[in-house]
Amino acid sequence: xxxxxxxxxxxxxxxxxxxxxxxxxxxxxxxxxxxxxxxxxxxxxxxxxxxxxxxxxxxxxxxxxxxx
Amino acid sequence: xxxxxxxxxxxxxxxxxxxxxxxxxxxxxxxxxxxxxxxxxxxxxxxxxxxxxxxxxxxxxxxxxxxxxxxxxxxxxxxxxxxxxxxxxxxxxxxxxxxxxxxxxxxxxxxxxxxxxxxxxxxxxxxxxxxxxxxxxxxxxxxxxxxxxxxxxxxxxxxxxxxxxxxxxxxxxxxxxxxxxxxxxxxxxxxxxxxxxxxxxxxxxxxxxxxxxxxxxxxxxxxxxxxxxxxxxxxxxxxxxxxxxxxxxxxxxxxxxxxxxxxxxxxxxxxxxxxxxxxxxxxxxxxxxxxxxxxxxxxxxxxxxxxxxxxxxxxxxxxxxxxxxxxxxxxxxxxxxxxxxx
Numbered sequence: 001x002x003x004x005x006x007x008x009x010x011x012x013x014x015x016x017x018x019x020x021x022x023x024x025x026x027x028x029x030x031x032x033x034x035x036x037x038x039x040x041x042x043x044x045x046x047x048x049x050x051x052x053x054x055x056x057x058x059x060x061x062x063x064x065x066x067x068x
Numbered sequence: 069x070x071x072x073x074x075x076x077x078x079x080x081x082x083x084x085x086x087x088x089x090x091x092x093x094x095x096x097x098x099x100x101x102x103x104x105x106x107x108x109x110x111x112x113x114x115x116x117x118x119x120x121x122x123x124x125x126x127x128x129x130x131x132x133x134x135x136x137x138x139x140x141x142x143x144x145x146x147x148x149x150x151x152x153x154x155x156x157x158x159x160x161x162x163x164x165x166x167x168x169x170x171x172x173x174x175x176x177x178x179x180x181x182x183x184x185x186x187x188x189x190x191x192x193x194x195x196x197x198x199x200x201x202x203x204x205x206x207x208x209x210x211x212x213x214x215x216x217x218x219x220x221x222x223x224x225x226x227x228x229x230x231x232x233x234x235x236x237x238x239x240x241x242x243x244x245x246x247x248x249x250x251x252x253x254x255x256x257x258x259x260x261x262x263x264x265x266x267x268x269x270x271x272x273x274x275x276x277x278x279x280x281x282x283x284x285x286x287x288x289x290x291x292x293x294x295x296x297x298x299x300x301x302x303x304x305x306x307x308x309x310x311x312x313x314x315x316x317x318x319x320x321x322x323x324x325x326x327x328x329x330x331x332x333x334x335x336x337x338x339x340x341x342x343x344x345x346x347x348x349x350x351x352x353x354x355x356x357x358x359x360x361x362x363x364x365x366x367x368x369x370x371x372x373x374x375x376x377x378x379x380x381x382x383x384x385x386x387x388x389x390x391x392x393x394x395x396x397x398x399x400x401x402x403x404x405x406x407x408x409x410x
């Protein structure tokens with residue numbers, strides 16, 4: 001399944017709750033991304049992992065997406 | 069009262085109240101049926117006893133009437149043969165003949181008389197041979213014996229056997245004396261012998277009759293060996309059968325009531341067990357998880373956001389609630405930690 005914004009947001013919300021959208025949007029802004037795909041979503045996850053509290057949840061999402 | 073207690077109360081009331089109503093209805097139905105059946109049986113006993121008593125009385129009456137008629141008829145046939153065989157031609161010869169005396173005045177059944185009489189005119193029946201012959205021999209029933217005053221019913225029957233001066237069969241009931249302190253009912257039949265003899269004193273030809281009567285009450289009391297009327301004895305026997313049946317019915321109903329109570333008790337125990345299992349399931353599957361969620365929510369509300377929300381693995385509404393609460397807790401945790409870093 002191809003990764004897109006909605007899928008990543010959904011997976012992040014499952015792990016980190018409603019605040020995930022704020023962090024995802026901020027990370028995309030920081031990378032100046034308009035949309036997400038199979039190649040750039042890992043950069044976004046890398047930015048998100050920089051938050052130590054968020055990291056453990058992002059890693060769970062990352063593993064799940066790798067398994068798709 | 070917490071939600072578990074409330075749900076428990078709802079389950080118990082919702083289950084046991086209908087069971088109680090059902091049990092009361094069944095018991096009421098059984099008791100009602102018993103009362104109605106016994107009442108109906110009682111009424112049946114009364115009606116049947118009365119009807120059987122009356123019917124038995126009627127048949128015994130007919131039987132008695134037939135007995136009297138047959139004895140009188142057979143006596144008439146025998147006397148006709150005897151009179152002809154002995155070539156008797158006058159009333160005087162008749163009353164003096166020892167064989168005729170023997171036949172015409174014998175007592176049957178220990179107490180019932182047979183007599184021979186003659187027709188001396190319209191409604192003028194006179195007794196010729198009788199156990200009490202001397203007192204009533206050839207006496208006019210009205211002028212001499214005054215039976216129109218003392219025995220009008222008997223007079224009527226005897227006069228009916230001499231209507232128009234002709235010997236005629238006549239049967240009927242009359243009262244003669246008392247039995248057990250009550251007027252004694254008798255039945256008699258006068259039967260034509262079919263012979264006319266000359267009365268040498270009056271010079272007239274006299275058609276002969278023979279008759280007999282039976283004490284109706286005493287005749288049947290000997291049969292039933294009871295002071296009550298035979299029909300009443302039969303009705304009494306029937307009533308005793310009814311009482312036995314009633315007792316059997318009461319026993320059956322007692323058994324039915326007992327079995328009903330046993331089944332109801334079993335039903336209540338089974339329902340109570342089902343209610344217990346249902347209550348256990350409600351408490352463990354719904355109430356307790358909700359209670360756990362409420363406790364964690366209270367902790368989070370008081371600032372402790374480190375406790376994870378339990379029951380997130382469940383696939384039902386509680387699982388959905390728990391997962392969403394956990395998401396919010398994590399968001400709070402991330403926001404809180406992030407704010408601390410800033």
